[in-house]
Amino acid sequence: MAAPQLLIDQLKLLIESPETYGNEEQRHEIKRLGRLASVALEAPFETMQRLVYSLLPLVAARIGQDCALFSTLEASQGPSDLAELSGASGLEPRILESIMDYLCTQGIVVEAEKQRYMPTKLSHLLLVPLFNDAVTHFHDNCLPGFAALHRILKEPWDSHMTAFKLGQHTDEDFYTWLETHPANQAAFHRFMEAQFASLPTWLDVFDVKTELGRDAGPTDIMFVDVGGGNGSQCPGLTKVWPDMPGKMILQDKPQVLEKALRVDGMEMMGHDFLTEQPVRDARAYYFRQVMHNYDDKICIAILKAHGGAMGEHSVILIDDKVLPDDGPPTGSPGVEYTAALSLAMKVVFDSMERRESHWRDLLHRAGLAIQDIRKFTRFHDAIIVARKV
Numbered sequence: 076m077a078a079p080q081l082l083i084d085q086l087k088l089l090i091e092s093p094e095t096y097g098n099e100e101q102r103h104e105i106k107r108l109g110r111l112a113s114v115a116l117e118a119p120f121e122t123m124q125r126l127v128y129s130l131l132p133l134v135a136a137r138i139g140q141d142c143a144l145f146s147t148l149e150a151s152q153g154p155s156d157l158a159e160l161s162g163a164s165g166l167e168p169r170i171l172e173s174i175m176d177y178l179c180t181q182g183i184v185v186e187a188e189k190q191r192y193m194p195t196k197l198s199h200l201l202l203v204p205l206f207n208d209a210v211t212h213f214h215d216n217c218l219p220g221f222a223a224l225h226r227i228l229k230e231p232w233d234s235h236m237t238a239f240k241l242g243q244h245t246d247e248d249f250y251t252w253l254e255t256h257p258a259n260q261a262a263f264h265r266f267m268e269a270q271f272a273s274l275p276t277w278l279d280v281f282d283v284k285t286e287l288g289r290d291a292g293p294t295d296i297m298f299v300d301v302g303g304g305n306g307s308q309c310p311g312l313t314k315v316w317p318d319m320p321g322k323m324i325l326q327d328k329p330q331v332l333e334k335a336l337r338v339d340g341m342e343m344m345g346h347d348f349l350t351e352q353p354v355r356d357a358r359a360y361y362f363r364q365v366m367h368n369y370d371d372k373i374c375i376a377i378l379k380a381h382g383g384a385m386g387e388h389s390v391i392l393i394d395d396k397v398l399p400d401d402g403p404p405t406g407s408p409g410v411e412y413t414a415a416l417s418l419a420m421k422v423v424f425d426s427m428e429r430r431e432s433h434w435r436d437l438l439h440r441a442g443l444a445i446q447d448i449r450k451f452t453r454f455h456d457a458i459i460v461a462r463k464v
Contacts, residue, residue, distance in 0.1 A: 356386030378441035
């Protein structure tokens with residue numbers, strides 16, 4: 076058994092310069108074992124406290140952002156005292172002191188001296204737009220639904236009720252609700268766009284020119300982005316295939332298309348993907364993160380509505396997560412994220428992230444066969460290539 080003091084000294088060195096500790100795989104293993112060690116060392120009462128207060132880091136981060144605690148600390152030339160932070164935030168000093176105490180326990184701020192505080196790497200990070208929007212989205216949009224998940228699973232509800240609706244006290248689905256909550260909507264869309272900006276995309280594993288362009292002419296419809304929102308996929312497509320022949324079409328509801336990007340060569344068409352696809356014989360009908368918003372019954376209806384439009388050269392491309400059937404090994408990168416995301420989809424949409432066998436069964440029931448599944452991130456994002464049976 077390692078000497079405790081030796082381990083303590085090693086951990087102190089790691090904390091001082093984490094970037095120097097091993098390669099990515101080794102750092103991941105250190106993080107995994109560190110979490111397990113922390114849990115193993117807990118007394119039962121400490122474990123209970125960790126669980127029952129587990130929502131507070133998100134709540135405290137939201138307060139710190141919204142009440143200008145982090146920005147005030149960032150702007151200060153030195154430690155900020157409680158009075159300065161109270162004036163900037165509008166929070167009463169006694170409750171503010173408790174909030175600052177808690178933020179210190181989470182490593183978000185540090186108390187340099189009594190009631191005088193300094194920012195940390197984490198408080199800097201929480202001011203970055205991506206992380207600011209993430210906290211807003213999960214706190215304001217999702218947290219009430221997370222709290223209602225137990226009731227949804229245990230009590231009888233009609234088939235249209237979701238944990239999101241129950242938690243937000245609304246009859247509206249998530250996207251309809253966002254329309255009347257513009258700040259929440261903006262945070263959600265910015266977060267969704269930014270979190271994928273640095274990751275690989277389906278275009279890194281699917282050669283559109285080779286796989287869609289054979290014998291294509293100027294009158295062919297090459298790509299239909301179904302339910303494509305603001306059309307963010309189309310610029311990426313034109314970048315990798317600048318001389319693409321034929322047409323590229325963005326489809327969504329008219330009110331969504333009003334806010335869409337203007338991309339050279341991209342046509343816009345109002346279309347509800349729950350209805351029959353009017354564009355026939357396109358080379359590709361592309362769905363990005365559409366299916367994981369719906370249960371199997373609705374997904375089959377969507378796919379059948381588009382399968383009838385497919386021609387000899389047509390494929391359906393589904394850009395979504397494909398989780399392994401056996402589940403990833405414990406401690407694999409992203410395993411906690413994907414498990415949590417599946418629960419989030421249940422909360423917000425009463426749907427799920429699907430495993431490979433689920434996808435194969437779903438497409439089979441829709442009259443389609445999977446030709447290939449190509450993963451392009453370590454979080455199991457994949458492009459599913461499907462054809463008519």
